[in-house]
Amino acid sequence: MAAVNGTPSSGDWPNRYFHVDQILDKPGPRTDPAFSAGPVVKDFLRNQCKILVIGAGGLGCEILANLALTGFKDIHVIDMDTIDISNLNRQFLFRPRDVGKPKANVAAEFVMKRVPGVKVTPYFGKIQDKGEDYYMQFQLVICGLDSVEARRWINATLFQMVDDDNPESTKPLIDGGTEGFRGQARVIIPNMTSCYECSLDMLNKPTAFPICTIANTPRLPEHCIEWASVLEWPRVHGDKKMDTDDPEHIGWLYEVALNRAKNFKIEGVTWSLTQGVVKNIIPAIASTNAIIAASCCNEAFKFATSSAAFLNNYFMMIGTDGVYSYTFEHQRRDDCPVCGGEELAVEIGKEWTVERLIEMLVERQNIQIKKPSLSSANGTKHIYFQAPPQLEAATRPNLEKKVFDLVGDAGDILVTSHSLPFSLNLRVSYV
Template sequence: MQIDGIITPLDDQQIQDALEQCKVLVIGAGGLGCEILKNLALTGFKHLHVIDMDTIDISNLNRQFLFRSKDIGKSKALVAAEFVMQRVPGVTIEPYFGKIQDKDDDYYHQFQIVVCGLDSVEARRWINAKLVEMVDEEDPESWKPLVDGGTEGFKGQARVILPTMTSCYECSLDMFNQRTSYPICTIANTPRLPEHCIEWASVLEWPKVWGDVQYDTDNPEHIQWLFETASKRGSEFNITGITYALTQGVVKNIIPAIASTNAVIAAACCNETFKIATMAAPYLNNYMMYTGNDGVYTYTFEHQKKAECPVCGSASMSTTLDPSMTLTELIDWLQEKPDVQLKKPSLRTATQSLYMQAPPVLEQATRANLEKPLSSLIDSGDTITITDAALPVSLQLRVTYAQ
């Protein structure tokens, strides 16, 4: 711990007290989450919570080392918590088997630090926006640092987000690769790859069979249905290589995880969590990239906060559009825009609903607007309020028309 420039030993009583008093939430108990949970417990943190909505699959066992064959089908969060508590005396870990969206602000207020080991961009965006939204300038206790880690094969990143103070996850959204998409005509008529069959099952066949029910990428039954349906499609066109794991990877846009990369990134995340909790050393400012493809290489830089960030920025988003653009084209643009990447946006102005994804009654009532030009719906200079299932906050988009 640094006191007046003097670094004290890591076994100093003040450091031990800080670790015992700090309550940390770990989000995710998969490959990265298992490493993070184990590292935090061995570092000396005594009060941990863990959230994960997944159950253990046989494919997890090669890298998620807290699990065994007997655990298949059980909750990752529950099994991970029990395993670590058995092996590390004195640590208390409270698991929750469910979604982060299930918890309210009071739940998140109890923690001093939140650490993410997720494989989902949507979940990261949600917790990032939630922590920014919770900040009350009059209440220092409302400020919760977020330590985020992620891996993609031999590459990974660790970052420290101080809500409202540094760049948030949303500020860097355009750095991440967008989901690979395939032409509808190809997946509908001339599939050539296993991915085409999986996309056909998820994009075309699922809504035909299940209607308005949205498939859940974390529901094993939904993934199994998509896998079986895609396999039948593959048989029709003599396409092989369709597996459950590939189906899961395509619909969740997952890149296979590597245990060594998980270990490196988890160590970096826990190191930053330790520094924030104890002030033993300066914490990361604010982004570290790791590349292990051809050796071991790391690069640290300060990612700048964006004034127009829809989550933490002070300036509203603005854009100039063609007045003949239809509402459908605007929605497609919002879904494809690298720094927005919405899934199912609903749009309204101060005076009217432009298009609402739900409930079904409102969707039907506003559906006719989809093919109308924007100029017939809003005036130049109007602000559109956008809500989306991916975010707990709304976005404000000021629209002007090109002359």
């Protein structure tokens, strides 16, 4: 590889990137005007560009390998999960001996051993553990997540980081997602394109149950399982974190949910259903992961080198009947709480109870706030809080009260949730 001053970078050998260099040595018909062919762009890609991969599962393994082989040499990866035996059929960086180990650590070690000269820095933990200073160091962020909640968090965090006086504070987010034979890749540029929050109404309706139903009148086996995980676990175990990958924790939830189901004469609580409810299991297929990961890494390469125009801004693939793909520009939502301002206007009836308002926040496609807590806009009055258990019990009677009686004509309500890194100001009007 011809690097700056004609000297190969550390760990490289002549012609290592021969095929990639065909793109970087000279401009093409679709090259960005900012493209500077030759040693400079190669040096940035291989020696200066720092990229973050969030998730080291099915998508993440493919993304890490693609980036390393494309020429990215300073890669960081975050994942909070450990390797399960069920991962081995599609997460090809892992082996049976790795079961139980952190995904991020094993994936980083494997890539560095297989691709000389590449440095992969792992972090075993949550993305929420890191602050803005951590994310500010990267030129690009790629998500290979299976969690809507985590995607919403990183999306909002990157938007909040933007400083109009500092162009480097704008961090492009490349998001990939798969579900069976379907997948999507998209490019999100803060304050330029639509954000992840803008497209919530495109997602499948999330499975969520009102707290009063699971606490008082369960009708489905899922209600009993949700009760065990949401209410009983914190009551019995306090601050101890539930590990949905721990068979003992799943076993405890199963037994507790089964006993509750028997008390209410509900059938259908099984081990597999318990695991499916608490982990929100989505099927994954290796070939879909490979295609979507390739699309994400292609966009990362284009961003790092300006060798071609990046995706504008949403690519989807459906492989259920043949292979169909479609690219379109997803528009920004004017009422998006992330990129359109943090105030959201809603219309409700004067007879609406707090419980009904919460159900609307959970079920409405363009809001989807998981387990929202409500207070007055100035934060002085607790309307309903999901946690801690003592505060939930104290505010539970408000669920049956009318919203109008609690907040009046002003109608400003502060909505918080552990799934969002911001507080949403809800401007309620009555019809």
